[in-house]
Amino acid sequence: MSGSRRKRGGGRSSADEECSTRGGSASVSGYSSSSSATVYPVQLSPAVLNKIGNDCLVNRDYNEALRYYEEAIAITPDDCKLHCNRAGALIGLMRYPEAMAEFELAINLAPRRYQPRHDFGLWLLSLGQVENATDHLYSLGHKPDEATSQKLEAVKEHINKCTEARIVEDWATMKIESKAAFTSGADSSPQLFACRAEAHLKLNDLEYAETWIYIARMHKPFTARESKIFGMVSEAYVFFVQAQIHSSVGKFAAAVTAIEKAAQIDNQNAEVTDELENIRLVVEAHKHGDEHFCSERYEQACTSYGEGLWVDSSNPVLYYNRANCWSKLGEWEKSLADSNRALLYWPQYAKALHLRAASNIKLKRWADAVRDYEILRQELPRDQEVAANLSHARAELRREAPEGKVELVSDVEKFQAVIASGESVVYFNELTNPECAWMSSVMDTLSAKYPSVIFLKVVVEQSRAAAENITTLPRFRLYKDGSRVGTATLDVLEIMIKDNLIDPI
Known part of the structure; x- marks a missing residue:
């Protein structure tokens, strides 16, 4: 019975042609036989092992490629090409320091050959190490393509x-x-x-x-x-x-x-040593702040967190921690200010957003509270506390909103005339949108706060032309002298009004 030779991984290799057998079947390096006859090991040549390794490398089977290259190197340890190929497998496995050592070994084995230096240079270029890559690519009187x-x-x-x-x-x-x-x-x-x-x-x-x-x-x-x-x-x-x-x-x-x-x-490096000192100071300040907070010494905690912020004035966690202390002391304006700073440096900071929303509730800034709790509701749809606070803030916003400040516009000519007359904010929505009522209340609040700005509402079912091909609703657009200067969602609307429509004093 002729023994079957199976390549590791199950496939059959052309390398079998180089195998000789005694007693009907042979076991070669990396191959197995199911025959019960006497087995005599036959070793594949380095060239065949290298070819199999190359095939594995093309298929991104880096571990298998590495095994075949290492078997070939065990036979001919001074072949620089094999060491370069082994480096390629190591690169695929992200074992970069080993790959570098392998390239350097290949170069030492053949110091007058350009190819190992060229291959090493290409890899160094992929690493962004331009100077080192240049040294190798332009070596021994050669230059790359x-x-x-x-x-x-x-x-x-x-x-x-x-x-x-x-x-x-x-x-x-x-x-x-x-x-x-x-x-x-x-x-x-x-x-x-x-x-x-x-x-x-x-x-x-x-x-x-x-x-x-x-x-x-x-x-x-x-x-x-x-x-x-x-x-x-x-x-x-x-x-x-x-x-x-x-x-x-x-x-x-x-x-x-x-x-x-x-x-x-x-x-x-001065940057590194300076940052080492700064981070150690910040960590120490944070540690002391936490100790004071846990002992309910909130004023001392504020001081400690402030010391950390003196070193790192853009650290959102320290701002949040200090804001939390202010909330414990009932200093809601200060809590709001530090929450805003935390969110400035980390806009997705959920804890800071929770605290800002709570501060806005305490300060009866209902429009801002609605904005924050709307964002939290999207992230935490099953949170009962968020839902209750959002409902409360909406109710208070509707109750306190001034009357008749936002004009409903359905005629496109009137719409164009109004936006051409100065600074204006237009709210586009649908009648069927359940958020329409409370968002209109937000517009009422903003219109009272910014009397120089004209506030309009366009219901898209009533005036498709005035809706200006808007596909995502609700949506706000800002105009100045007839030209659109921005499109906004509710969470950034007031900031954009200040930046684009209100002249600085």
């Missing part, structure tokens, strides 16, 4: 623009340029992922900041030959950004761990 050269220059240009944007704190540009560096070829760069995370952090988008720093850490940052970004060792920069994000979301112990790692890697 035109496409690689263009990619190298594009990544370098976008990283330089990131650096310029960071110096002037132009975080929006830094976000755009870090993404452009990624799409240009640096698509595995932990420091560029961290760059995007830092930009999102500074733009007060903590959710995206956490996502991108997680991706950066998944790529296991490491430093090849002291690669730097923004004057900081690249690996240290990832921990530096991670520490800031942890601190902003209240993970203070993790923040200390991350910034201490950054300092261990790059203890000569």
Whole structure:
């Protein structure tokens, strides 16, 4: 009976042609036989093992590829090509430090061969390590092809623009340029992922900041030959950004761990050492504040949290904690102010939104309370306390709203004439919308607060032309001298009125 040879994973390989058998069946490295005859091991050649490994690599089966390359290397340990291929499998497994060591071994084995240096340079380029990549791609009198050269220059240009944007704190540009560096070829760069995370952090988008720093850490940052970004060792920069994000979301112990790692890697960088001191001060202030709060010493707790904010004036957790202390002291205006600051730096901070809504209830600012509880109701549809507070705030808003301030417009010509006459806010809705009544009350309140602005209501069933092809309802639009200057939802309507329609004093 002829023994069947089965490749690991179940498939049959062309490598079987190289296998010889005795007694009818053979067991080869990586293969098994079901024959009961005497088995004699036959070893595949390094070339065949390399080919099987390459096939696995193409199919992204990195663990299998690694096994075959290692079997081949065990036979011919001085083959630089095998070490380069093993590095490729390690890259697929995101074992970057090992991959770097493997490339360096390949180069040492064949110091006059360009190919290992070229392959290493391409990988370093994908990591955004432009200087190191350039050294390898332009070595031994060689240079890369035109496409690689263009990619190298594009990544370098976008990283330089990131650096310029960071110096002037132009975080929006830094976000755009870090993404452009990624799409240009640096698509595995932990420091560029961290760059995007830092930009999102500074733009007060903590959710995206956490996502991108997680991706950066998944790529296991490491430093090849002291690669730097923004004057900081690249690996240290990832921990530096991670520490800031942890601190902003209240993970203070993790923040200390991350910034201490950054300092261990790059203890000569002033940004790193300054941030290490700052985070330690913030953590200490937060600890003392919590101790005072738990002992109901709310004034002392306010002072401690304030000391932390003196060091980090954009920390939303410290603002929320202090706002909570003010609420315990019945200082609702101060509680509202600190809640607003917390939400400015972390717009999705649910605890701060709860506290702001409660402060608005206490201060009888019904329109603002309705706005906050509407958002909370969407996030917590089964929360009975939220539902009750929303119902209460709506009832009070309807009861206290002034009469006859918002004009209902159904004639398109009148609509156009009114919006051309000055500053105006138009509320578009449907008769069947259950929120129509209380949102009209919000408009009444705003019209009393901003008498220089004209407030209109358009019911789309009555005037499709005036509705201006609006498909999402309810919706607010702002006009100035006949030109639309903005579209808003209720939660940002008053801010947009102030920014776009009210002249500063």
